[in-house]
Structure formats: C-alpha cells, structure tokens
Amino acid sequence: KIVILDFGSQTTQLIGRRLRELNVYCEIIPYNKFYPKDNLVIGVILSGSPFSVKDMKAFKTDLSFIRGKYPLLGICYGAQYLVHVSGGKVDKGDTREYGRAMLTSIKKVDPLMKNIADYSQVWMSHGDTITYMPKHFTVIASTENVQCAAYHIEGEKTWGVQFHPEVSHTEIGMRILDNFLTICNAKRDWTSTNFINSTIHQLQAHLGNDKVILALSGGVDSSVSAVLINKAIGNNLTCIFIDNGLLRKNEFDKVLKGYEHLGLNIVGIDAKDYFYRELAGVKGPEKKRKIIGKGFIYIFEQEAKKLKDIQWLAQGTIYPDIIESLSITGTTIKSHHNVGGLPEKMNLKLVEPLRLLFKDEVRYVGRELGMEEHLIMRHPFPGPGLGIRILGEITPEKVRILQEADNIFVSRLYEWNLYSYVWQAGVVLLPIKSVGVMGDERTYENAVVLRAVTSTDAMTADWARLPYDFLAKISNEIINKVKGVNRVVYDISSKPPSTIEWE
Numbered sequence: 001k002i003v004i005l006d007f008g009s010q011t012t013q014l015i016g017r018r019l020r021e022l023n024v025y026c027e028i029i030p031y032n033k034f035y036p037k038d039n040l041v042i043g044v045i046l047s048g049s050p051f052s053v054k055d056m057k058a059f060k061t062d063l064s065f066i067r068g069k070y071p072l073l074g075i076c077y078g079a080q081y082l083v084h085v086s087g088g089k090v091d092k093g094d095t096r097e098y099g100r101a102m103l104t105s106i107k108k109v110d111p112l113m114k115n116i117a118d119y120s121q122v123w124m125s126h127g128d129t130i131t132y133m134p135k136h137f138t139v140i141a142s143t144e145n146v147q148c149a150a151y152h153i154e155g156e157k158t159w160g161v162q163f164h165p166e167v168s169h170t171e172i173g174m175r176i177l178d179n180f181l182t183i184c185n186a187k188r189d190w191t192s193t194n195f196i197n198s199t200i201h202q203l204q205a206h207l208g209n210d211k212v213i214l215a216l217s218g219g220v221d222s223s224v225s226a227v228l229i230n231k232a233i234g235n236n237l238t239c240i241f242i243d244n245g246l247l248r249k250n251e252f253d254k255v256l257k258g259y260e261h262l263g264l265n266i267v268g269i270d271a272k273d274y275f276y277r278e279l280a281g282v283k284g285p286e287k288k289r290k291i292i293g294k295g296f297i298y299i300f301e302q303e304a305k306k307l308k309d310i311q312w313l314a315q316g317t318i319y320p321d322i323i324e325s326l327s328i329t330g331t332t333i334k335s336h337h338n339v340g341g342l343p344e345k346m347n348l349k350l351v352e353p354l355r356l357l358f359k360d361e362v363r364y365v366g367r368e369l370g371m372e373e374h375l376i377m378r379h380p381f382p383g384p385g386l387g388i389r390i391l392g393e394i395t396p397e398k399v400r401i402l403q404e405a406d407n408i409f410v411s412r413l414y415e416w417n418l419y420s421y422v423w424q425a426g427v428v429l430l431p432i433k434s435v436g437v438m439g440d441e442r443t444y445e446n447a448v449v450l451r452a453v454t455s456t457d458a459m460t461a462d463w464a465r466l467p468y469d470f471l472a473k474i475s476n477e478i479i480n481k482v483k484g485v486n487r488v489v490y491d492i493s494s495k496p497p498s499t500i501e502w503e
C-alpha cells in the first residue's frame with residue numbers, strides 16, 4: 001500500500017481517490033502518525049497543507065524513517081517541506097502561483113516525468129515557492145513563473161512537485177501519479193471484484209456463524225453494506241428498516257421492494273405514530289433532531305431484543321468518516337452513519353465492511369453486486385428526514401403536504417434528466433401562510449421552498465441553476481396538485497453562508 005501523510009490540505013482525500021482509481025490501495029494518515037514497522041508500505045506521499053512551511057504553527061514531522069527507505073513524493077507543501085528541512089529556501093516572494101500553469105523544460109529521462117510533454121497544463125495553488133534548492137536537488141520541470149515546479153533528489157527515490165497532480169485541472173496529473181506508482185512497483189490489484197471477494201472472505205472468517213443486525217436507511221452506504229454482508233453470511237444478517245413517518249412519499253415500500261430481488265432479510269417497522277406522538281408540539285430543530293435520534297434507537301432496540309443471540313451491529317461507515325475521526329486537522333462534517341451509542345448500549349461488536357472505501361468506490365461495489373442504479377445514485381437524505389424540512393412543529397398533515405410537493409419535485413428532476421446534475425434536492429415547508437387567489441376565491445395557504453444544490457461533499461454548496469421552464473412547471477404542478485400550498489419559491493443561497501437544510 002501507499003501511505004499518504006496528511007498535512008491538512010483540502011485535496012488530500014483526492015490524492016487517495018486518484019491512487020485507488022489507478023487500482024492501488026492507499027491509506028491516509030495524519031502527518032505525524034507514520035508507523036515504520038508496517039511492512040505493507042511500498043511508497044509514501046506528503047500532502048499539501050493550509051500552512052506555509054515558515055509558519056510557527058506549520059506541521060512538522062521527522063522523515064528519517066521514510067526518506068531513502070521508500071519512494072517518496074512531496075506535493076505542494078510536501079515538496080516545500082522537503083526543501084525546507086534539507087537546507088533550501090521557501091519564500092513568499094513575487095512568484096505566487098494560483099491556477100493554470102504550463103510545464104516547460106521537462107527532464108524527460110526522469111521516471112516521474114515519463115511520457116509528460118512540454119506545455120502540459122498543471123494546477124498550482126501556493127503562496128510560497130521554492131527559491132533556493134538544497135544540494136543534490138535537481139529541477140525536472142519548470143513553469144513560466146517558477147523555476148522549480150518539480151524536482152528529484154539525486155541518489156534517493158524522492159521527488160517533489162509544487163503543483164497538484166490530484167486535481168482534474170492538472171491534465172497530466174494521473175500520469176504523474178501513475179509514474180510514481182510504477183517507481184513504487186505497485187501491483188494494480190485494487191478493484192471492486194477483488195474487494196468484494198476478499199471482503200466476503202474476511203466477513204465469513206470474522207463472523208463465522210454469528211448473527212448480525214443492521215439499520216437500513218435506504219441510503220447508499222447502509223444498503224451496500226447490507227448486500228455485501230448478506231452475500232457473506234446470508235440470513236444470519238437481519239436488516240431493520242424503520243418508518244419514522246418522516247420518509248419521502250412511498251419510500252418505505254419502494255426500499256422494501258428494491259431489495260426484494262437481492263434476497264435480503266428485512267424487517268420493516270411502521271413506527272409513524274410513535275414518532276408523531278413524541279414530536280407533537282416540539283418546535284426547535286435541535287430538539288426535534290434529538291427526539292428523532294433517540295426514538296430511532298428506542299425502536300431499533302425493541303426490535304433487536306425480539307431477535308435472539310445477536311452479537312454484531314453492522315454500520316455503513318465509509319473511509320472519509322474514518323479519516324475525519326482520525327484527523328487532527330480536518331474539519332468534521334456530521335457523521336451520518338454512527339447510530340449514536342447503540343453498540344455499547346446493546347453490548348454489540350461493530351462490523352463496518354465499507355470502512356476502507358470512498359463514496360465512489362461504494363457505488364462501484366454496489367453496481368457490481370447487482371444493485372439497481374436508482375438505489376446507487378440516490379441523493380443524500382438527512383437522518384431526521386422530512387422532520388428538519390418542516391420548519392417548526394411537525395404534524396401528519398404537514399408531512400403529507402411536504403411528501404406530495406417533494407415527490408413532484410424529485411420525480412420531475414428524473415424526468416428532465418436533471419437528477420444527477422443536482423447533488424441534493426428537496427422541498428421545505430415554511431411555517432407561514434400567504435394570500436393567493438384561485439378561481440374567484442381568496443386563499444390563505446402554505447408556502448414551500450424548492451432547494452437544489454450542486455456540491456461534492458456537502459461542506460460547500462451552490463444553488464443549482466435549474467432551467468426556468470423546469471421551475472415554472474414544478475411551481476404550477478405543486479400549486480395545482482398539492483392541497484394546502486399556494487406559493488412556491490426557489491432558494492438561491494449558497495453554503496456558506498447558508499446551509500443546505502433550513503434547520
């Protein structure tokens with residue numbers, strides 16, 4: 001495996017995904033957590049960083065267990081750090097580079113630069129630059145503004161690039177990473193098929209004849225986990241799918257049906273009334289979240305108790321969740337999977353078959369396991385569901401209104417082929433009424449908001465530029481068909497400063 005030492009750059013995970021796309025297994029670990037005795041390591045990459053190497057707070061680590069022992073590639077800060085600790089100079093100066101640049105003076109005999117042509121486009125993003133190269137460092141590529149865009153250290157298998165090979169704007173980025181993998185002698189055996197086979201094997205060895213339960217949410221991660229574990233241990237896996245009354249229209253039946261042909265053992269539980277009772281009169285978003293989360297655990301526990309001899313709880317935790325929880329630098333997004341406190345409370349061991357996979361890999365695995373495309377490519381949906389899209393108090397009648405409106409919006413996104421352009425979409429029911437006129441009658445009804453965003457990871461998002469004709473059609477259809485709504489508005493706020501959800 002390749003180890004990527006994370007110095008806190010926003011693109012560190014992207015480096016990992018690119019290596020995986022090249023069919024090589026890699027792990028991302030904090031910059032100071034390299035474990036020298038791990039004999040599976042065949043190469044090391046140093047990531048970029050939000051810091052300058054000269055900052056007091058800059059992350060520093062001892063590379064003596066790494067340099068000269070493994071092939072090493074420093075990217076951006078990683079490259080500058082190697083220069084900095086080797087007696088070279090990194091300065092602010094007037095050669096800051098952001099965005100596009102062209103590589104020139106490429107030393108073609110260098111193995112990292114194999115098959116890279118002059119004037120290839122690369123993507124730069126650094127305020128500092130290398131101004132003085134230590135002894136034995138040789139420049140292997142330049143750009144118009146920067147003499148040392150890439151270097152090699154003579155006598156060592158160590159390279160540095162000041163640009164970012166992992167971002168898609170660096171057109172020859174994959175080739176550079178591929179060349180580095182060749183230098184590492186990496187076997188290209190990380191594929192969905194291999195992953196599925198070896199995971200099934202491991203699950204069988206690990207779980208034996210034990211019994212496992214899993215909370216199915218209908219989302220991609222829990223679904224793919226379920227199918228994978230089911231392939232390994234068959235009906236020793238029981239999936240519990242709870243209708244909390246805050247799912248999308250017909251979601252409960254659709255999900256149960258969607259898994260029928262996959263042979264999963266699913267217990268569907270209608271707990272709508274319980275949740276509506278618990279939520280009656282509650283207005284605050286955090287309070288609602290807590291009630292929904294606690295209610296979920298309560299119902300899940302009740303059902304689990306009915307099953308005998310369960311030893312394991314399966315969860316759809318994926319690799320970014322693990323990296324976030326390890327990271328000392330990362331900004332944590334919400335963890336969507338961990339069903340707060342359940343494993344300890346119920347005295348269960350945890351099994352997380354997707355803990356090594358990035359989201360795109362989870363989808364590949366799902367596809368290969370025969371799951372339907374609409375299940376694999378679904379938008380994310382928050383755990384508390386429509387509960388945080390009904391602003392203020394939740395009532396069954398409001399849920400009905402929102403389900404109808406949401407169903408029109410999402411179905412039409414599919415029909416107009418806009419579903420996959422949008423990262424997440426839904427409707428929000430506002431706690432206000434406005435005046436309208438239908439026929440000769442004055443109406444005084446609810447207003448709903450259409451929310452659709454583009455994003456890659458929910459950390460930042462922009463409002464989706466949906467066609468006016470599409471929006472006109474949705475507005476019309478919702479007002480005509482959904483009793484209780486007489487006004488539709490479109491949310492044009494980005495995140496930050498707004499958030500994707502309204503609560």
Ligand code: XMP
Binds near residue numbers: 380
């Ligand atoms: P925000 O509103 O913070 O949402 O921009 C970012 C992403 O997280 C989802 N979200 C949640 N998911 N429980 C969840 O499992 C929650 O309480 C929750 N709140 C927001 C949201 O749908 C978006 O994808």
